[in-house]
Amino acid sequence: MTDERVLTCEEALRFLAEYLDGQLEQAEDRDVEGHLARCRSCYSRAEFEKQLKQQVAALGSSDVRPEFVERIREMMSRFIASPTAPGS
């Protein structure tokens, strides 16, 4: 296990997006975390980006029209009744 590398703010911010996206290697991840634990400005930036990312992620679910639910149900019923249904 290598020691934590002390990052400058510039370096930490360069890694920030990948850190929040969970795309960093373990050592880099630890380096960024270490910087955020020491630097209030970068910590505030990280919290802001994280909250914005969470609000964007919440757009991944939307209300569905009842007519569309019915369309999918009918489609599934038709598929299930079909003689070419998978495994039939």
Next chain:
Amino acid sequence: MFASPMAVTGSDRAWFAGEVEHLLPELFGTALRLTRHRTDAEDLVADAVAKAWISLDSLERRDALRGWLFRILTNAFLTNRRSAAARAVHEALDDAGDEAVLFSLFERLHQPFLLWWGDPERAFLNKLLRVDLERAIDALSEPFRVVVVLVDVRGCSYQEVAAALGIPVGTVRSRLARGRAALQHALWDHARDAGLIATAGRKREEAS
């Protein structure tokens, strides 16, 4: 479970139908952000469900259904949209300068001399409506929107996005950075127009 086509049983088919209905809000939400139109999004979901049904015997485990369905949905969208002209536009966008990635909403809002518990950034986010974010994402040009949706809405890894789009991981990073910067710029513009920005943030913008 579905090790071979013959392994799909009647109960598996009923289970699939139930799971699809359960996942509809998420499938539709993702499709809506990708296509930007409700009817197109409904057609895309129906198309993806039909494709998934046809290849149900290739699903190896029930707990893999969710990821599998979203991959099919994304691929169906990309197949519909892929064209030589679109690719040329995408490449031109990828070659654009770096100015686009410089915009940071946080830097516009942050007031470093404010007492640490004063938090204009959080106050700003708390005022954002879902519709504000929807409009800002919908306004992104397609190559950026697709990457932002896949990473930020769907939680895909850069590798997964690169594989789905057939582009290098470096291009995913670049489009993501530009897409997010453009999204934040659009949110800033909207917030300024709607009077949601604190005085300090507006003054900083007027000075720039």
